[in-house]
Amino acid sequence: MVNRTNRTQPLSGRGAGTREAIMTAAERLYAEHGLSNVSNRQIGEAAGQGNNTAVSYHFGxxxxxxxTIMAKHGTHVGVIRMRYVKAAGDSTELRDWVRCLLRPVTEHHAALGVPSWHARFAVQVMTDPLMRTLVEDESLTRDSLCLTLQGLGRCLYDxxxxxxxxxxxxMARHLITHxxxxxxxxxxxGLAEPGASWERTADALEDALVGLLAAPITRH
Known part of the structure; x- marks a missing residue:
């Protein structure tokens, strides 16, 4: 008997294509309407699936x-981040480790093209208590993020x-995500100001994050 309650492994051929279509449709709908306002039926229809149980069959x-959607993007971000981590090496400069944290995210968003939905989808996920916990627990197992956080910790130690x-x-997480x-x-x-780009956004965020993380402390 086939277990259809928690099918997390990619299938081959037509099954893999169906899973991809479902993930693409779900990401867009969740980004536009929120996690709790989108049904599996709506996702299946948007993915071109005539079977109302397609989402449940493939994802449970x-x-x-x-x-699965977040892990897919997280894998791509992790590959980019590892390049930054290797470039940073043993750096004790806070800005170098802020780049490791930030730039892989903005580079990945840029690679998605226009329009994309992942950044808005991520906000929906990170503001849902249950989903946020699941996603954060998984992301913290990625070597590239662990090394980045260690680098930031060394820079902020004193x-x-x-x-x-x-x-x-x-605060930094909220700033980046939102x-x-x-x-x-x-x-x-089509509402972005002339010259807007992910690189410019990253430049502004990098400056803000360096200032935020190392800001003077108010004592009471």
Whole structure:
């Protein structure tokens, strides 16, 4: 008997194509309407599937579908990030490690073309408590991100006390996620200002993140 409740492994041939179509449709619909406002039936129809159970058959649950989409993008970002990590080496410059954190994300978004939906989809995922936990747990197992966070920690060791760093890390995550989502939206809707690009967005974010992470601390 075929287990259809948690099919997470890619299939070959036609099955793989169906999974890809479902992920593409789901990412767009989730980005546009939110995770809780999109049904499996809507995703299946948008993916060109006549079978109403196609999403359940290939992914089992919404959580598995979301994790699969995020993992696919995360793999691409991880490859890019590792290049930055190798270039940074043993650097003690905060900006070098901020680049390792940020630039792979913006480079990946740029490679997706216009329109794209991943940045807006990621915002939906990261503001859903359950999905966020699932995705964060998986992302923290990636070597490239672990090495980046270690590099940032070394740079901030003598600048920011340990008890302050988690809050700033959370702020940095929000800044990257929401800024990228807004940039993607304006580009997709043709509302971006002249000369707007992912590279310019990355330049602005890099400056902001360096300032945020190393900002002076107010003592009470």
């Amino acid at each position: 649950s919404r959580a598995t579908l979301v994790r 600048i920011v006390p340990p008890e302050i760093r988690p809050a700033r890390a959370e 800024t990228c989502a807004e940039r993607e939206r304006t580009m997709a809707e």
